[in-house]
Amino acid sequence: MWTWFYRLASPPHVYRTAAALTPWFYAVAAVLIGYGLVDGLVFAPRDYQQGDAFRIIYVHAPSAWLSLFAYTTMAVAGAIALIWRIKVGYAVAAAAAPIGASFTLSALVTGSLWGRPMWGTYWAWDPRLTSELILLFLYFGVISLRQAFEDPARGDRAAALLGVVGVVNVPIVHFSVTWWNSLHQGGTVMRLGKPEMPGSMLWPLLAMLAGFMFFFGAVLCMRVRGEVLNRERQSTWVREAVKS
Amino acid sequence: MNADAAALTVDQVHVWRGDRHVLRALSFGVDAGQLLHIWGPNGTGKTTLLRVVCGLLRPEQGQVAWGGRPIERIRSEYQAAMAYASHEAALKGDLTALENLRYAVGLKRRVRDDELRATLERTGIGAGADLPARVLSAGQRRRVAMARVLAMRAAVWLLDEPFTNLDVGGSALMSRMLEEHVDQGGLALVVAHHELELNRPIRRLELSA
Amino acid sequence: MNVGAFRAMRLILHRELSLSFRRPDQLLQPLVFFLIVTTLFPLALSPEMSLLRDMAPGVLWVAALLSSLLSIDALFKGDADDGTLEQLALSGQSLSVIVIAKTIAHWLVSGAALVVMSPLVATALGIPVDAFATMMFSLALGTLTLSWLGAIGAGLTVGLRRGSVLLSLIVLPLAMPLLIFGASATDRAIGGESPAGALYFLASLCVFTSSLAPLAASAALRITLE
16 A cells, blocks of 8 residues: 555656646636635625725735645645655645745735724734744745755755744744733734624635635646656656656 | 674665765675775765764665664664764864763763773873863874774774874774774774775775766 | 663763863853843833833843854754764764753753843843742743754754854744743733743743654754764
8 A cells, every 4th residue: 555655656646747737726726716806806795894905805814824734735745755755745845835935925915904904004913914924934944944955855854844843833833922912902902803704705715715725736736846857857757758 | 792793784775965876776794703894986985885884874775784673773772882983083172082982982881981091091092081182183083083982892893994194003003903803703894995904804895986 | 772861861961061161151151142132222222220121021031032042053063063973873872862961951051041140130121029030930941942942953954054043043933932921921920910821831832842852853963964
């Protein structure tokens, strides 16, 4: 049974599978995001408290969710590579990191834009934004660590280990930041609160969430193929693939 | 030296360093009481091979076994029975020669200071036992490293260029140490770029680019 | 095996402490840094004691964090540079034993020393004496946790060029929870309220980190030693 799994995770197999999946992922993502944006930005009713400003949640919430999902993917792929020595895991981890960092940045920017009409400032130490910021630092650490090694194999292993250490810390960071924020509640409640969500608001949000996941999948597949090609460039199957 | 007489086997080992296929399908065995001289030009992976046999570097493919058991499984036991000397003397400059030995050998077996002093005498650095290692010359530091290997009473010696910085007397001493070691049933892998002058049969492994 | 884990730990602890005390200037550097950083704040802000007291927990904790980080770089670097790290790794003792002994030795000469010095700094920042017990206890837990996190970071970055900068970048985000809990405990103690909640969180964080960090740091060292 293990040999089946190892064959599944072999670089050439992953390379071909990722190629096959990419267009489908893009297609599904386009449909879902298309529907989500149209329905959420145009048709969903205005929130009675926040007006139209809340609509940024359709980009902010999926970005934040994906930033965490990407980190977890990176950490799990790294862990699989470290424990079972399945090298394609390092390629997945390396591919996922910059995508996750971009989602984190997107969450921070959209969160900041959301904050402007809500709080009057572009930044407040809201627990979710603060957690996202710390997550961005964690991403930066993993990416920098991988780059810092001259031997890419060791860089992969070190980054994978740091990813695992980081993923354990993410819930701790989230908890501690939420706790910290609750201690310092000033007069105004400075939170990116989700408005009450009737169905007409919720469906487009779920669609955006799913759409972002498929988008992540598509971009990940593309980047994984690039990473695999780079890491396996000495092997025969790559030379064949490049020739054809 | 216990007479466990375990043999070291290296089986189809491949190691890549970056893009370079440094060790290709390397297989050999060394029995107790044997000495293997590993030699070859620079950059052919002699030090890499030694580090693989130590257990510091895991080969991409293949395995190293001691007494038939893979060293990954018996890491502690294997490393406790091993003495490794790199081509640098590996001493803490701020500690005296005696202290260096105490902290290194003491992790492998209980040993008293007077025994360590005697070993330092044996390798010709007895007078420097209480000097901080940083004031010792390169040759003297090498003698301290030799004393460390001796004091560990290890079955497996893995030595990388052990004759570096040694004068004629020191080289002769090193050769005698190796002879005694194999006579007592120990095994040794020695990386050296020159001929070994031992009164014992030596097996050779040449690594080429 | 001839030499058990506890005996090995004692031996390594002895080695580390001997080495540390032979370089007393290096021992003092983080402590002096702690004092200097704390002095920066009144100079930059205001010598008004009431203002300083409000900022005191934060200033104290940030200064302690940065001072501890300064010396963590040296945890494995010295041994890696002179080749003795390999000798330790090949001693037949498990790497976790080595990591635990080294980290505790490091904490004794950095974190614990900071805790002892903290009343001095606290007085300079206007922290009342009845908050000292909480402050010192929380600093002890916090610096110990930081030493563990630093061990992981040091294991990953030893031997890298400009590794110390990367070390700080890796360790500081991981250290933010302990900063939150520790500073909060001190803050509550100053305000006369019970710091129990924050201290419980800090203590559990310390226990959690203490149990997992040796494994992570050993794994990191194994990667480095290749």
